[in-house]
Amino acid sequence: xxxxxxxxxxxxxxxxxxxxxxxxxxxxxxxxxxxxxxxxxxxxxxxxxxxxxxxxxxxxxxxxxxxxxxxxxxxxxxxxxxxxxxxxxxxxxxxxxxxxxxxxxxxxxxxxxxxxxxxxxxxxxxxxxxxxx
Numbered sequence: 001x002x003x004x005x006x007x008x009x010x011x012x013x014x015x016x017x018x019x020x021x022x023x024x025x026x027x028x029x030x031x032x033x034x035x036x037x038x039x040x041x042x043x044x045x046x047x048x049x050x051x052x053x054x055x056x057x058x059x060x061x062x063x064x065x066x067x068x069x070x071x072x073x074x075x076x077x078x079x080x081x082x083x084x085x086x087x088x089x090x091x092x093x094x095x096x097x098x099x100x101x102x103x104x105x106x107x108x109x110x111x112x113x114x115x116x117x118x119x120x121x122x123x124x125x126x127x128x129x130x131x132x133x
Contacts (some may be wrong), residue, residue, distance in 0.1 A: 012053025016083050016091065017041050018050075023124050027055040039076060047129075048073035057092070063112040066094050079130075082121070099130050102111040 013030040020028040020041065024121035041049040050069035054061070066082050073080035082094040097116045116126075 008052075009053055013040055013051045015053075016051050016085075017043075019091065019120060020044060023049070023120055024128070037121055039072060039078075041058060047081050047127075048076045048078040050081050050082045052082070054084070055087050056085040057089070063083055063093065066112045066115065067092070067124065079127075081123070091120050093118055093120055098126060 006008070010030070015089070017028045017030050020026070024044055026043045026045070028041055031038055031040060031042055039048050040051040041119050048069065050065060050072055053067050062082070062084060064082075065084060069080040069082040079096060083091055084094075085091045094112075094115050097114050116123075117124075
């Protein structure tokens with residue numbers, strides 16, 4: 001069973017990489033050899049990308065994944081973003097709220113209560129140009 005789950009995750013990462021490459025125009029790729037603290041995908045400057053592909057995505061699990069994305073972003077010194085997709089659903093995105101404020105609220109990254117959730121296109125329209133290159 002673990003092998004099926006692992007393959008589903010890899011397929012989800014490849015699917016998301018294609019979607020983000022088309023959306024952003026960046027060369028987004030799946031990190032083949034992942035270690036603790038590594039981003040799942042690379043290629044969107046300034047963003048630490050965590051990708052999850054599961055059967056279901058209840059709010060408690062999404063909040064747990066957000067915690068993982070935040071920890072990962074601290075190790076990579078980038079802004080956290082979580083992409084997730086449940087079976088028979090579209091991709092959803094969680095990212096820090098307040099990125100447009102000047103100065104940016106501290107601390108960044110925020111807790112789960114201080115996030116926005118939307119679809120990938122909305123995320124990209126709201127954040128392109130905000131993360132440091």
